[in-house]
Structure formats: structure tokens, C-alpha cells
Amino acid sequence: MKHTIAAFLLTVAAVGSASAQTAAPPVKEDFKPSSLNQPGQEYPQVNSQGYARFRVTAPDAQAVKVSLGLGGRGGTVLTKGADGTWTGTSEGPLDEGFHYYHLTVDGGTFNDPGTLNFYGSTRWESGIEIPAHDADFYALKDVPHGHVQQVLFPSPSTGTSRRAFVYTPPGYDKNQATRYPVLYLQHGWGEDETAWSNQGHANLIMDNLIAAGKTRPFIIVMTYGMTNSIRPGSPGGLAAFDIKPFQTVLINELIPYVDTHFRTLSDPGHRAMAGLSMGGFETKLIAPKHLDKFNYIGLLSGGTFSMEDVNSTPGFKEKVKLVFVSFGSRELEGGRARAPDGAPRPDPKANAEALKAAGLNSVFYVSQDTAHEFQTWRRSLREMAPLLFRD
Amino acid sequence: MKHTIAAFLLTVAAVGSASAQTAAPPVKEDFKPSSLNQPGQEYPQVNSQGYARFRVTAPDAQAVKVSLGLGGRGGTVLTKGADGTWTGTSEGPLDEGFHYYHLTVDGGTFNDPGTLNFYGSTRWESGIEIPAHDADFYALKDVPHGHVQQVLFPSPSTGTSRRAFVYTPPGYDKNQATRYPVLYLQHGWGEDETAWSNQGHANLIMDNLIAAGKTRPFIIVMTYGMTNSIRPGSPGGLAAFDIKPFQTVLINELIPYVDTHFRTLSDPGHRAMAGLSMGGFETKLIAPKHLDKFNYIGLLSGGTFSMEDVNSTPGFKEKVKLVFVSFGSRELEGGRARAPDGAPRPDPKANAEALKAAGLNSVFYVSQDTAHEFQTWRRSLREMAPLLFRD
Numbered sequence: 001m002k003h004t005i006a007a008f009l010l011t012v013a014a015v016g017s018a019s020a021q022t023a024a025p026p027v028k029e030d031f032k033p034s035s036l037n038q039p040g041q042e043y044p045q046v047n048s049q050g051y052a053r054f055r056v057t058a059p060d061a062q063a064v065k066v067s068l069g070l071g072g073r074g075g076t077v078l079t080k081g082a083d084g085t086w087t088g089t090s091e092g093p094l095d096e097g098f099h100y101y102h103l104t105v106d107g108g109t110f111n112d113p114g115t116l117n118f119y120g121s122t123r124w125e126s127g128i129e130i131p132a133h134d135a136d137f138y139a140l141k142d143v144p145h146g147h148v149q150q151v152l153f154p155s156p157s158t159g160t161s162r163r164a165f166v167y168t169p170p171g172y173d174k175n176q177a178t179r180y181p182v183l184y185l186q187h188g189w190g191e192d193e194t195a196w197s198n199q200g201h202a203n204l205i206m207d208n209l210i211a212a213g214k215t216r217p218f219i220i221v222m223t224y225g226m227t228n229s230i231r232p233g234s235p236g237g238l239a240a241f242d243i244k245p246f247q248t249v250l251i252n253e254l255i256p257y258v259d260t261h262f263r264t265l266s267d268p269g270h271r272a273m274a275g276l277s278m279g280g281f282e283t284k285l286i287a288p289k290h291l292d293k294f295n296y297i298g299l300l301s302g303g304t305f306s307m308e309d310v311n312s313t314p315g316f317k318e319k320v321k322l323v324f325v326s327f328g329s330r331e332l333e334g335g336r337a338r339a340p341d342g343a344p345r346p347d348p349k350a351n352a353e354a355l356k357a358a359g360l361n362s363v364f365y366v367s368q369d370t371a372h373e374f375q376t377w378r379r380s381l382r383e384m385a386p387l388l389f390r391d
Numbered sequence: 392m393k394h395t396i397a398a399f400l401l402t403v404a405a406v407g408s409a410s411a412q413t414a415a416p417p418v419k420e421d422f423k424p425s426s427l428n429q430p431g432q433e434y435p436q437v438n439s440q441g442y443a444r445f446r447v448t449a450p451d452a453q454a455v456k457v458s459l460g461l462g463g464r465g466g467t468v469l470t471k472g473a474d475g476t477w478t479g480t481s482e483g484p485l486d487e488g489f490h491y492y493h494l495t496v497d498g499g500t501f502n503d504p505g506t507l508n509f510y511g512s513t514r515w516e517s518g519i520e521i522p523a524h525d526a527d528f529y530a531l532k533d534v535p536h537g538h539v540q541q542v543l544f545p546s547p548s549t550g551t552s553r554r555a556f557v558y559t560p561p562g563y564d565k566n567q568a569t570r571y572p573v574l575y576l577q578h579g580w581g582e583d584e585t586a587w588s589n590q591g592h593a594n595l596i597m598d599n600l601i602a603a604g605k606t607r608p609f610i611i612v613m614t615y616g617m618t619n620s621i622r623p624g625s626p627g628g629l630a631a632f633d634i635k636p637f638q639t640v641l642i643n644e645l646i647p648y649v650d651t652h653f654r655t656l657s658d659p660g661h662r663a664m665a666g667l668s669m670g671g672f673e674t675k676l677i678a679p680k681h682l683d684k685f686n687y688i689g690l691l692s693g694g695t696f697s698m699e700d701v702n703s704t705p706g707f708k709e710k711v712k713l714v715f716v717s718f719g720s721r722e723l724e725g726g727r728a729r730a731p732d733g734a735p736r737p738d739p740k741a742n743a744e745a746l747k748a749a750g751l752n753s754v755f756y757v758s759q760d761t762a763h764e765f766q767t768w769r770r771s772l773r774e775m776a777p778l779l780f781r782d
Binding site: 038039040056057058059060061062063084103105106107108109110111113116117122123124140141142145147148149150151152153154160161166173174176197203228260261262 | 429430431447448449450451452453454475494496497498499500501502504507508513514515531532533536538539540541542543544545551552557564565567588594619651652653
């Protein structure tokens with residue numbers, strides 16, 4: 001019995017990248033609609049093992065495929081039934097949490113009409129949610145809820161009004177005398193300012209942490225990081241990315257708007273910047289050069305800080321109150337993280353420990369059994385939030 | 392020359408429902424991407440005459456069709472080019488403003504990957520915007536912008552936290568001593584609480600009216616009207632619709648939440664209810680029975696008030712400060728509007744005039760050359776807002 005369970009666990013753990021095991025257990029027929037389905041839609045479905053099952057109606061199509069499935073295998077191929085619907089089940093369990101996907105129908109790229117769409121890969125993509133064992137921390141519960149506000153702030157540097165979403169914690173409207181710290185939280189490449197609320201449930205994570213007394217209430221500001229002007233495979237890679245346009249929007253335009261329109265604590269000891277993936281890359285480019293603005297820094301699957309970084313940045317040791325670095329365990333290969341810019345890969349854990357040894361408040365977090373996906377970043381926010389603004 | 396222009400105008404006006412004219416002018420090749428396209432997408436496109444052109448990649452498909460086109464003709468059929476893309480142009484100009492649509496690819500229903508999605512017909516549909524001659528009133532301009540907040544309010548009657556969007560006008564954050572009137576604004580059947588912001592641009596309409604000094608600043612609250620439990624063709628039609636669950640949410644749960652969490656003027660003289668289509672039907676069911684809550688009432692393509700309605704409602708004449716009724720001109724057939732419940736069609740203009748003759752503040756508005764679509768309702772909001780809360 002023990003042997004069987006061990007083999008099953010190994011199989012589950014290996015599915016993200018490896019080939020299917022012949023010893024895989026049978027697929028349980030306890031499929032339910034994904035929590036991200038459009039109202040009334042039965043498909044896609046997920047089962048208790050993490051398998052996904054898709055069904056798409058296209059009676060006259062020649063071939064229908066789902067981009068989601070086992071790594072390197074080109075996703076899940078659907079087969080046509082007598083009723084004109086195309087059905088298929090992922091070859092193995094998928095990682096817990098949120099996944100983007102799309103359909104290929106007769107060579108064209110379309111979204112699954114069954115599910116909601118989420119902005120990723122520079123397009124609105126279909127999304128599916130594999131129920132996670134720890135889903136409770138981002139569940140919609142009967143606790144006081146903060147608000148997520150869409151604001152349009154003037155941006156002379158780009159000649160338009162730009163959009164940001166601002167999370168204000170529960171009680172913000174009632175406690176009219178209270179001022180709050182602010183976290184500027186960036187999405188990744190291909191995404192936009194909607195990602196942290198829609199895919200990340202940042203507001204629910206905060207509501208639940210605050211209700212449990214685990215974090216100080218603070219404001220979160222999410223705007224577009226102007227990341228998508230660079231295309232995958234661009235010459236020079238991320239090194240060719242110009243941070244200045246976004247830095248100008250953030251430092252000169254958005255922060256003053258937020259400090260004017262919301263009851264913020266506007267000193268650098270009450271302002272943080274963090275981001276996931278390319279948003280972490282942006283954070284690392286902007287925050288250390290603006291320690292008069294940000295004293296808390298977070299990189300979520302978005303690089304690390306080495307002692308060379310620290311030593312070459314005037315004031316870093318004195319001013320920075322937290323360096324939070326996280327990755328999904330599947331991103332770490334032999335203890336080394338994939339750097340988003342393809343540069344030589346530093347050991348993020350060793351880097352974090354070196355900073356700690358040098359007296360910095362350096363925290364390193366690994367999300368178990370998750371990859372470069374939102375479940376890693378939901379958990380990272382849960383871990384980081386309680387460490388921010390501890391006056 | 393005059394004759395040619397007159398013939399052209401006639402053609403344009405007839406396109407919504409009639410057959411194409413043989414005298415139709417040539418299609419101008421000044422097509423540009425629709426303003427609702429996803430970032431970087433070239434198609435769909437619109438031209439200066441209001442034609443729409445679609446292009447979809449699906450090299451192995453057998454047939455691709457767009458649901459949008461001339462009324463009663465089944466939309467626009469696309470034809471396949473040598474490069475595997477399917478292209479087609481609407482057979483005539485479309486009405487100005489916003490239109491929902493979807494693709495049929497080999498018998499399956501999909502969204503156009505080129506455009507943003509909007510919730511309508513109980514699903515997220517593709518949207519296209521035909522530039523309107525009066526688009527300026529809902530344009531994103533360099534004026535102070537209000538915020539649109541997503542709130543999650545407790546709803547014991549439905550056992551969950553429900554979502555509403557709350558527009559707060561420019562200055563709301565700064566004028567901490569000011570309290571504001573509130574308009575509860577409902578969407579139509581098949582839509583949800585996202586419609587008035589996404590399709591309707593209610594926030595931009597208000598920002599622009601306020602910047603021009605044309606309306607008093609007020610709060611707008613938009614929540615799901617629980618409209619979509621009833622299906623088209625249900626036995627009994629709209630008469631079988633039970634308003635009580637939504638009425639309970641609105642009156643007992645949402646209004647108290649808004650009055651607690653926002654700086655409102657909470658007397659009935661500073662609260663309005665209005666809705667489009669089935670949202671107007673809901674408004675007519677709820678507001679007259681709650682004149683201790685609402686003194687301003689608006690029905691946008693959603694029925695009318697007759698003198699019988701007024702006389703049978705205790706307090707109506709004394710308490711109601713505005714009855715606003717509007718339709719798109721294409722909805723009016725021989726002066727009679729299509730009632731959303733299929734009931735005998737009252738003449739809305741005659742009804743409005745009877746109320747006016749009886750001393751009520753009754754306003755009737757017709758949006759020229761628009762149908763049962765959002766351009767009618769954008770204009771209706773523009774017309775109604777300045778008439779609300781005139782103490």
C-alpha cells in the first residue's frame with residue numbers, strides 16, 4: 001500500500017515536465033465545472049486529482065486542441081463525438097492553481113467559450129482553476145471586504161489618462177482619520193493591470209489576512225508596467241528593455257496621484273514596490289534607485305539581489321527594510337532559478353542568505369510544487385504582506 | 392448632387408432593418424481598427440461610413456461567419472483567402488455605437504480573438520464600436536476622472552458576498568465633508584454589473600458632464616439585477632419573473648451597505664433608480680413600491696408609466712420628482728415602443744405627455760437612429776443625469 005501511494009505521489013510530482021508513468025492511477029470520475037467557468041457553463045471541468053477535461057462544440061471542425069496539458073506535448077488533443085462535441089482530458093494532473101490556455105480550432109486560435117478570460121501573453125486568454133489544497137487563503141469568505149477601485153490618472157509623459165486599480169482595505173471608508181501604507185504591485189510580461197485582481201485574487205488574499213489579524217491593512221496599487229512593448233525573442237532580450245517610460249509614469253505621475261487622492265502614509269518607510277516575473281525585473285530596476293520612495297522591495301519569480309547589487313547601491317543597507325524574494329519550486333532547478341532575462345542564473349537562496357548574513361532583513365520563500373504561474377505569486381503575496389510596514 | 396446625398400442618407404437610415412439598396416454608394420477604403428480591439432490587433436475594422444470588416448485566421452476551417460450584419464440576414468459570411476485568413480465586410484453600414492457579436496466557426500460559437508469581450512446574452516461576447524458622430528460625450532478626455540470601485544457586499548438573503556461597482560465622482564476623495572446623491576443603475580437581460588461601465592462608459596459620461604458643469608456630481612451604483620435566471624421563451628415570459636430576490640438584495644442589503652460605506656445623502660429625495668430594458672422593467676416593479684427610498688425614476692428602453700400606473704400607486708404624484716422615459720428611434724414603430732414583456736404596446740410619448748399634463752415632471756427622450764443597443768442608453772444617461780437631484 002505504501003508503495004502504491006509513493007508511486008502515485010511521484011507520478012503527480014513528475015507530470016509538470018516528465019513523461020506519463022505507466023503506473024498512473026485511474027482517472028477519477030469526480031469532475032466538476034472549473035470555478036472560473038462562465039455562468040451556467042458545464043465545461044471545462046476539473047477532478048479531485050487535478051485532471052482537466054474539456055468539451056467544445058464545433059460539429060464541422062477538422063481538429064480541436066487545447067494548449068494546456070503536459071509540458072512539451074503540445075497540450076490536449078480533443079476527439080469528436082457523435083453529437084458534434086469535441087472532448088478530451090489532460091494526460092495527467094495539472095499543477096494546483098490558475099492556468100492560462102486557448103483552443104486551436106482548425107488552425108485558428110480561439111478562447112474556450114466555457115470559461116472567463118484573463119489578460120496574459122498580450123491577449124485575453126481562457127483560464128482554468130485547478131483546486132488547490134490551500135485555496136482557503138484566497139477564497140471569497142464572509143469577512144469584511146476591501147474595495148478595488150479603477151482610477152484614471154493623468155499622465156502628461158504619455159499624453160493620456162492611464163488606468164490603475166487601487167485596493168483599499170476594509171474600514172478605509174469608515175476610518176476617515178486613518179492613513180495607510182501603500183504597496184505598488186506589478187504584473188508580469190504579457191499581462192496588465194487587471195492580473196493581480198483577476199488571476200491573483202490580491203484583494204481576497206488581503207481581506208482574509210486582515211480578518212485573521214495577520215497583516216497590517218494597507219493599500220495596493222496596480223497599474224500597467226508597459227512591459228508588452230518588448231516581444232519574446234527581441235534582439236538583446238530584456239537587456240534592451242527601456243525602463244524609463246514606466247519609471248516616469250510610476251514615480252512622477254502615479255505616486256503623486258495616489259498620495260493626493262487616497263489617505264496614504266507617503267514617506268518611504270510606508271511605501272513598497274514588488275512585482276512578479278518581468279514586474280520583479282522592473283522593481284529591481286526602479287526601487288533601488290528610488291530609496292527615497294520605497295523602503296520595502298519584493299521580487300516574485302523575478303530575479304534576486306546579490307551582495308554586489310547591495311554594495312553597488314548607495315543607501316541600500318541603511319534604508320531597505322525588507323528584501324523579499326520568492327520562486328515556485330518547479331522554477332528552481334538544482335537550487336538555481338531561471339532568471340527572466342536569460343542572464344547567468346544566480347542561486348537565489350544563497351543570495352538571500354548572504355544578504356541576511358550582512359544584516360539585511362532578507363526573506364526567501366519557495367512555493368512548493370508550483371511553477372512560473374499565479375499560484376506561486378498568490379502564495380508569495382500571502383507570505384510577503386505580513387512582513388511589510390512593520391514600524 | 393443633392394439627390395445623391397439624400398439617397399445615401401436614406402440608404403444609411405434603412406440599413407438597420409431593410410434590404411440593401413442597389414443605389415448604395417461604394418464602400419470607402421478608409422477602414423481603421425475598432426477602438427475596442429485588443430492591444431495590437433488590426434481587426435475588426437470600421438470605416439467612416441459605418442461598415443465593419445472582419446478578419447479571422449483559421450486556415451483549415453470550412454466556414455466562418457460573423458453574427459453581426461444586416462438584420463434578418465444571418466450576419467456577415469467571411470470568405471477564405473489564399474493565406475488562410477477569412478475576411479468579410481458587412482453588407483451595409485451598421486448603427487453608430489456599440490454592438491455585441493460572435494463568430495460561428497465550423498458550427499461552433501467562438502469570440503473574435505481580435506476584440507475585447509463584454510458580458511451580454513448571458514455570455515462574454517465580442518464587441519465592436521462604430522464611431523458615432525457624437526462620440527465626444529463618452530470619450531476619455533483630459534478632465535478630472537471619478538473612480539469606479541468594485542465592492543463585495545454581504546448578502547444574507549443569497550448566502551454570499553455580492554459584487555457591485557460604485558462610481559464616485561471627481562473630488563469625492565478630496566471633499567471629505569461632502570455627501571452625494573446616489574443613482575442605482577441597472578443593466579439589461581443577459582448582461583451583468585459590468586455592462587454600464589464597460590459597454591456604457593457611464594463613468595466617462597459622468598466625468599464629462601461634471602467637467603462641463605452640466606450635472607451635479609453624484610454616485611452611481613451598479614449591481615447584478617439577477618435578470619438571467621429567466622431564459623428567452625420561458626413559459627409566461629417576463630410576467631413569470633420573480634422580482635423579490637433582487638428587490639431584497641437591493642433594498643435590504645445593497646442600499647444599507649452603500650449608505651454605510653460611502654458618503655451619501657440617504658433620504659429618498661437624493662436617491663434614484665433607473666435601468667435599461669429588463670433593468671427598466673425591474674425599476675418599474677421596485678421603485679413605485681419604495682417611494683420612501685427613491686424619488687427619481689428612469690426607464691431606458693424598458694417600458695413607460697401610464698396615468699393608470701400613477702393613479703394606482705399611492706404617493707406617486709406627491710413624491711416622484713422625475714419620471715424619465717427613453718427609447719431609440721428604431722425601437723419606435725409608428726410611435727409605439729416594443730414593451731420588453733411582450734404586453735400590449737403603450738404609446739410611450741402619449742403616456743409621458745399625459746403625466747406631464749397631470750403636473751408630473753415627466754421627460755421623454757428619443758435617441759435618433761439607434762436601436763435596442765447601448766448607444767441609446769449612453770445618450771439616455773447623458774440626458775437623464777442633469778435632471779436628477781435638482782434640489
